[in-house]
Each structure stands twice: as C-alpha cells, then as structure tokens.
Amino acid sequence: MGRHYLAIEQAYRDGTPTAWATSGTSVEMLYTFDVQPILPENAATISAAQKVSKKYIESAEDLGFSYDLCSYFKTNVGAMLNNAPIDLGGIKPPTFMVAADVICDTHVKWFQVQSQRYKVPLYIIDVPHVTSNTTNKQKEYYQSYVEEQMLELMDWISEITKKEYNEEKSREVITNSYELSEYWIKIFELRKTIPCPVSTKDTFGGIFPLFTMPGLKEPIRVFKKMYQETQERVDNGIGALENEQFRLLFSGIPFWYNLKFFGILEQWGAIIVFEPYTYSFGKFLDPSMSKEYIINNPIKAMAKIMLSFWYIYDLETRVREFKRVIKEWKIDGLILHNNLSCRPNSCGLYDLKQRLMEEEGIPSLVIESDMNDPRKMNEEQLKNKLESFMEILQKSKKR
Amino acid sequence: MAYKIGYIDPSFNTPEELIMAANLIPYRIFGDPTIDLMDANKFVPPNHCFWARNCLQRGLNGLDKEIKGIIITHACDCSNREYDIWFEHVSYDFYYYLNAPLKRDKLSLKFFINDLKELKFQLEEHFGVEITDKKLYEAINLTNEIRKLLKKISEYRNKGLLLGSEFHAIIKNAYKSDKKDVLHNLKEKLKKLEIKEPLPYVDGSKKRILLTGSILDDTEILKYLESLGFEIITDDLCIGTRYFHNKIEITGDPIKDIANFHLSKPPYSTEHPSSGRFDFIKGLAKKYQVQGVICLVQKFCEPLLYEYPFFRDSFKEMGMPFIFLEKEYKRDSYNQLTTKFEAFKEILGGVKK
Ligand code: SF4
Numbered sequence A: 001m002g003r004h005y006l007a008i009e010q011a012y013r014d015g016t017p018t019a020w021a022t023s024g025t026s027v028e029m030l031y032t033f034d035v036q037p038i039l040p041e042n043a044a045t046i047s048a049a050q051k052v053s054k055k056y057i058e059s060a061e062d063l064g065f066s067y068d069l070c071s072y073f074k075t076n077v078g079a080m081l082n083n084a085p086i087d088l089g090g091i092k093p094p095t096f097m098v099a100a101d102v103i104c105d106t107h108v109k110w111f112q113v114q115s116q117r118y119k120v121p122l123y124i125i126d127v128p129h130v131t132s133n134t135t136n137k138q139k140e141y142y143q144s145y146v147e148e149q150m151l152e153l154m155d156w157i158s159e160i161t162k163k164e165y166n167e168e169k170s171r172e173v174i175t176n177s178y179e180l181s182e183y184w185i186k187i188f189e190l191r192k193t194i195p196c197p198v199s200t201k202d203t204f205g206g207i208f209p210l211f212t213m214p215g216l217k218e219p220i221r222v223f224k225k226m227y228q229e230t231q232e233r234v235d236n237g238i239g240a241l242e243n244e245q246f247r248l249l250f251s252g253i254p255f256w257y258n259l260k261f262f263g264i265l266e267q268w269g270a271i272i273v274f275e276p277y278t279y280s281f282g283k284f285l286d287p288s289m290s291k292e293y294i295i296n297n298p299i300k301a302m303a304k305i306m307l308s309f310w311y312i313y314d315l316e317t318r319v320r321e322f323k324r325v326i327k328e329w330k331i332d333g334l335i336l337h338n339n340l341s342c343r344p345n346s347c348g349l350y351d352l353k354q355r356l357m358e359e360e361g362i363p364s365l366v367i368e369s370d371m372n373d374p375r376k377m378n379e380e381q382l383k384n385k386l387e388s389f390m391e392i393l394q395k396s397k398k399r
Numbered sequence B: 001m002a003y004k005i006g007y008i009d010p011s012f013n014t015p016e017e018l019i020m021a022a023n024l025i026p027y028r029i030f031g032d033p034t035i036d037l038m039d040a041n042k043f044v045p046p047n048h049c050f051w052a053r054n055c056l057q058r059g060l061n062g063l064d065k066e067i068k069g070i071i072i073t074h075a076c077d078c079s080n081r082e083y084d085i086w087f088e089h090v091s092y093d094f095y096y097y098l099n100a101p102l103k104r105d106k107l108s109l110k111f112f113i114n115d116l117k118e119l120k121f122q123l124e125e126h127f128g129v130e131i132t133d134k135k136l137y138e139a140i141n142l143t144n145e146i147r148k149l150l151k152k153i154s155e156y157r158n159k160g161l162l163l164g165s166e167f168h169a170i171i172k173n174a175y176k177s178d179k180k181d182v183l184h185n186l187k188e189k190l191k192k193l194e195i196k197e198p199l200p201y202v203d204g205s206k207k208r209i210l211l212t213g214s215i216l217d218d219t220e221i222l223k224y225l226e227s228l229g230f231e232i233i234t235d236d237l238c239i240g241t242r243y244f245h246n247k248i249e250i251t252g253d254p255i256k257d258i259a260n261f262h263l264s265k266p267p268y269s270t271e272h273p274s275s276g277r278f279d280f281i282k283g284l285a286k287k288y289q290v291q292g293v294i295c296l297v298q299k300f301c302e303p304l305l306y307e308y309p310f311f312r313d314s315f316k317e318m319g320m321p322f323i324f325l326e327k328e329y330k331r332d333s334y335n336q337l338t339t340k341f342e343a344f345k346e347i348l349g350g351v352k353k
C-alpha cells in the first residue's frame, strides 16, 4: 500500500495528472492514460484504521451532512476540511474525478459535492441496474451504453491529459489487472481447503491493490507470492486457525476501525473463509471474460466488469451464488453486516437470510453496524449476538 | 373494465403515454402515511427511506384489482434495490424495471430510447396489444393537453384562487386516473377558476412560499403547512411543476419524443448534473416572488441529504430564507415540525403582498 501512496505523492510533486475514482469505476482506464488513480474510499479506511474517522465524520456533520449519510463520504469530506496528512487518510483535490452509479448513488452524489467544492471536472458513468428479471437482450444494450460511455470517457481524459489513447497500453493494463485478479481468485480457491489457509485478516488487509493498482505489474508479484505461500500452507495442512471448527462467510464491508473484533471468533474455533466483498474485486468473474477476450477487447472488458460486478448482483443471482459458495467453501453459517452507511449493501439481506435458511438450512446472523463510523458499533451487543449465534451453530453441528 | 399498470417512480420518468397506447391506464403508486409497516420492515433494513418502504407495504397489502403489472423506475438506491423485493414478494405476471438514465446527454437519450422500446415490446407481448405510432401520438396529444391545462390552473395559486393543497390533489389524481376523465375534470376546474373571486384567505398574513424536497405525496402535509400560515405559490415537485412544466415536442418519432421529454424536464436530485435543480428553483422563486423556500425531505432520503449544504449556502447567497427539514412518513408525526415552522415564519417577517 505504501507504494501506492508514494506514487500519489510523486504525481503531485511532478505535476502529472491525478484522478479520484470511486470503487467499481474503471481504474484501468486511468492507468491506460498514465493518470494516477486515488480512491477516496480507500483513503477513508486508512482514517478509520488510524482511529481518526470519527473526528472527520463529525467535521462533515458540522458542515451540514446528515448523521445517516455514508461514513466513507463524510470521512473524506472531514479529512479534506482538516487537511489530514496522507498517513491519516488525507488526499488532495485531483486533476479530475470519475464516478459511477454501478454500486451506489452515494458515489455519484459524493463526487458531485466534492467536484463542485474543489472545482474539479467530473465524469459520471451511468451503469444500468441489472435486476432479478433482466433479460439477455436488455443486458446487450446495457453493455453498449456503458461501452459508449467508456469511449466518451476516453476522449474526455485524452483532452484533459493531452494524451492520445494507446491501444497497446490499454491491453497491457487490462492484462495486468486480469493477472492480479487471477491470483486473488486462486487464493480464494485455496480457501476451500479444510483447514482454511488464509483468514479474513489477510484478505481484508490484502485487498487494497485490487482497488488501487489493477493495471500495474508490482502488485502481481506480491499477490503471486501470497498465492505461493498459501499453496505451501495447504500442502502442509496448515490452517490459519489451529483448531478449525466452524467455517463462516462474512458479507459486507468490515469495521475498519476495529478489525481485531473478528479475533473473537477464535474462541469458538470459527474462521471466516469467504467474504463476497473481497471476492467481488477479483472482478473478471463473468465466465465470458477469458484472458483472450479481454486482451482483444480491453474497452469492452472494462464495461463488462462494471455490469457484472459480484457485489451488486440482483437478489436472484445473489441467492444462487451464495448457495454455490456455501457448498464449495463448506460454509456452516453466515454473518451479514447490515451496514448503516450503505443502502445497496443492506437491502436484500433479510431475504437472503431467509432463503438460505429455508432452502439450504444454513443459519445467518444479521448484525448492525457501520464500516467507518465507530459511533455506530455497539461492541458488547455484537459480542452477545455472536455468542448466541455460535451456540446455535454448535448445536446444529452436533446434530 | 380498463386495466392499469401500477408504477413506482421516486422522480417522474415513467412513460405514461406508452402504457396508455397499450390500452392500459398508468397508475402511479403513492404511499399511505397511515398504514403500519410491519411486513415491509421484514424485508427492508431500517436505514432505507420510509416512502419506498411504505409503497412496498401497500404492495404487500394488495393493490387495486385492476392493476395488472408493475413498473419500477430507476431513481435512487432505495427504489432500485427494492425492485427485487417486490418481484419476490408481490405477485404480478408483469414486471419491468425501467432504467431511466442518470444523465441527460446524447448517449443517455439513445439508451433510454432502447429501454423504452423494450418496455413497449414487453407490454405488447404480455398484453397481446399493438402499440402503434398513431396510438402513441393520441396519448401524447392527450397528456400534452393535460399539461397545458395544469400549467394554466397552477397559476391560480399565485392569484389567491387556488390552494396549494387543492392543486396537489388535482395532480395526484391526474397521475392515477384515466386521462380522458382527467382532461374533462381539468377543463371543468379551469372554467370555475376563471370566474372565481379571490379567496377570503388572502388577508396579507400568509407567507408566500415555494415548496421543494423529496417526493411529497401526502396532500395532508400541504394542508398542514397552510394551517400554519404558509401559502404554497409554486413548487418544483414531481407532484407539481415537474409534471407539466414541459410538453412533449412532436417530431414524428414518438418513443424518441417521450424520451426527450423526460430528459429535458427540470432535473431532480437523483440525476446528473443535479445542480440545475437549484437553478430551476431559483428561477421559480424569483418569478413568483416568494418569501421563502421550504424543503421537506423524507427521512433517509440520501439524494436530498447530500444536497443540503449546497442548497443552504446557495439560498443564503441569493438572500432567500430557506428551511430544510427531514420528516417521517407518518401523518401523525407532522405536528412535531410545528415549532421549527413557526420559527421560520418569524424569519419571513413582513408581508410582501
Ligand atoms: S459504503 Fe455503500 S454507500 Fe458508501 S460508498 Fe460504499 S457502496 Fe457506496
């Protein structure tokens, strides 16, 4: 991660173009133009890990932003107001901004607010929503719409950066991104092993290059090493937890200010072996996106990624995919984070819980909290809830 | 019996004319702030806006028998995500998610046309009808006529002859009823207004305001404002000005004309760029010389909550008194806002009229 922030600092020093991007937008397009991407969400997690997000969130609220708005957004607003240093999640106004409504409205509103405030040009990618009954025919014209916008974005960036689009570079970037994701997914495949070789500490800690550096070579080396080490652990039967009893799935964004909370699971011999959130950033998950396809169609692939993002699957597909994961990763129970910041994330959780129980007999626990706002986490209550949930799991496993 | 298509639209981007040309009645689904939300709460997490949740509850309770299908139109995360919940729990044979675009440029227009064509195709297939250009233009002429009348009638708010709440009820009705009846009723209403004397309530003590915010579909909230001494002269709401401000320009390609109409209406906070919304409100406020702007927002309505500081600062710069209040979607809670409104009235001070 250090590398990424050093690159950002370097870009500001050299006066080369920088861009803020929301997660889910095509960071690959930015790397194609040698624009340094900056992901405010990622910076916000640093503020949380450094225990300053609350202060920044409150600054944003003093400005008039509601208690109920996304805490990533407010952390970013507050960090800017407080001139936060880079190691506390501070970032500077960029050359331009790119956001999309692929994951949430917040992304669009957030960048509208900040681009207006800092007088920075903004491009919005409008990504149609795929729902439980979207047909293939509809998906085709959705795809063309996003593709056309990618071409428009290309021209827009080209004009700002005074640089021509380079197809070769684009292929190189998308291939790097693909290889990075490939290792990530391979690591996930290895997590199917009992005992699970990699814990959630490693995935939540290791995911950041997928947000910020898909397109570069260096992170591929890091991920390759991580993969090889994981493979070794599997070969030697070493689990991340000594005595693995329960395998869990955690859905949602974790509480970045209190990642150690998950340590509590160890006392029951429970380990999180799958997180849809981290998995979804291994984004070439649509089976039609082979390596050959993406190399030959880099722009189409960038568009396709946005339309087939695991994270925003419609309810039907989500239920289907969760069932697959439960089976393949041998999941005993689910913890579903009803994130108070995040409407798209929390909607549908109750249905998911109910259907997985009814159709697969897998219990879920819904917990309420927030990924960046420690005021919204009641640790005692969470512990109690988890305790009761683990009791249920223990009983059902004995049977 | 004429069948209806119920649609949920937090802004207003649903092509009523397309539904009409399929021999169906477009019926906009509104919430009901008097019902209990027990069932909807089982499906929708607590941090979602209560308006969308309320509409879901209405669906779960069972809608009018004549409704034969549901369209939900893209606007915000709440309505988007709840589509799948409707699809799962409220049983209809016809469901369409209309991806009304976020932007308002050439590419979005092209996309919107494609999505409208798909809706046309699915309506035709499902209901066994043919939607011809002729039928589309008949529907367009009818809604254009309605918009023209509504525009005329809306002006009577400024003449002290029509209460804002009365006008609100008229538009709500226009959204729900057979458009031929709507046209007839509007003509009658206009005739009456044309010979009407000013109402006695124009006593100078009322405060002339512009009403804006998230969807405000309970006429009672407007009556409540009136009871506090506010006179709603104008608005930029979808159950209001945004419904009739523009007309559909006829070029010979009806689907394109409908798409164009929606993308050139005054913008809502869920669209991009949304800063035009302030400009539009500012224009109305000046034109109608209102004394203040009231922005009423549904609790948890993110698109509006993000706009607040910008609205506040921009109205301040303009020298226009402005109040922004979040409200619950429960009728018996409106009174809780009284102190704040009383204070706002004080700020408005002297009377202009
Ligand atoms: S937490 Fe949710 S609302 Fe906030 S930026 Fe992420 S996806 Fe959007």
Ligand code: SF4
Binding pocket: B010, B049, B050, B051, B052, B075, B076, B077, B078, B079, B214, B215, B270, B298, B300, B301, B302, B303, B304
């Ligand atoms: S009130 Fe706001 S959040 Fe609710 S449906 Fe309307 S725009 Fe969406």
